[in-house]
Amino acid sequence: MLIRSLRLTWGVLGLLLSGCVVSAQSTPVRIMSLGDSITGSPGCWRALLWRKLQTAGITNTKFVGSLPSPGCGFTYDGANEGHGGIQATGIVQRRELPGNKGPTEILAAFGTMVDWMRESKKDMKILVAQIIPINPANCRQCGDRVVALNKAIPAWTASKNSTDSPITVVDCWTGFDTARDTGDGVHPNNAGNEKIANCWFEPLRRAIQG
Numbered sequence: 626m627l628i629r630s631l632r633l634t635w636g637v638l639g640l641l642l643s644g645c646v647v648s649a650q651s652t653p654v655r656i657m658s659l660g661d662s663i664t665g666s667p668g669c670w671r672a673l674l675w676r677k678l679q680t681a682g683i684t685n686t687k688f689v690g691s692l693p694s695p696g697c698g699f700t701y702d703g704a705n706e707g708h709g710g711i712q713a714t715g716i717v718q719r720r721e722l723p724g725n726k727g728p729t730e731i732l733a734a735f736g737t738m739v740d741w742m743r744e745s746k747k748d749m750k751i752l753v754a755q756i757i758p759i760n761p762a763n764c765r766q767c768g769d770r771v772v773a774l775n776k777a778i779p780a781w782t783a784s785k786n787s788t789d790s791p792i793t794v795v796d797c798w799t800g801f802d803t804a805r806d807t808g809d810g811v812h813p814n815n816a817g818n819e820k821i822a823n824c825w826f827e828p829l830r831r832a833i834q835g
């Protein structure tokens with residue numbers, strides 16, 4: 626099963642992915658977090674999310690990916706694919722494109738990646754985030770681009786949905802405040818990490834146990 630979320634880069638608009646691949650049939654359930662720096666470096670919301678799963682008694686998980694867990698104050702299962710600055714359009718075209726892509730192009734790239742993921746595992750579950758707001762000092766338009774992307778996600782998700790490989794939209798936008806929950810307008814601080822862990826927990830729990 627695959628769980629992913631989207632991220633926008635700052636500066637130029639880009640799209641980052643963050644997500645988790647989980648394999649429902651196998652034990653443990655494999656989960657891949659796929660995304661950019663908000664996902665990966667340090668991405669301590671993943672540590673908090675892992676701890677919430679443990680606390681809830683959900684221990685049949687294995688987080689997978691080529692990147693190690695950065696220090697988040699305690700030991701956790703933190704393998705991931707959170708690559709700083711990564712863009713969906715760049716992945717699809719095998720190179721990083723300049724940013725400033727609109728939701729249509731970004732989601733088309735996401736669609737291609739969903740097809741690839743289903744080729745690797747036809748019944749993977751996919752969780753896509755409506756991403757946290759951003760307000761970087763060097764990109765005043767980026768906030769509106771996130772709004773536009775998040776708005777386009779439900780229809781795109783429904784169009785790519787399937788019974789074998791269901792897609793769930795995860796709302797990480799609501800309640801997140803760039804002034805309170807980030808240090809730089811983009812990357813979550815401790816309060817922001819808590820909010821991101823919270824937005825993922827229930828959808829992830831359902832995906833693992835469902």
Ligand SMILES: *[C@@H]1O[C@H](CO)[C@@H](O)[C@H](O)[C@H]1NC(C)=O
Pocket residue numbers: 779782783786787788791792793794
């Ligand atoms: C995708 O389909 C599943 C049922 O297979 C449904 O529960 C889910 O809400 C659908 N997701 C979207 C985004 O339409």
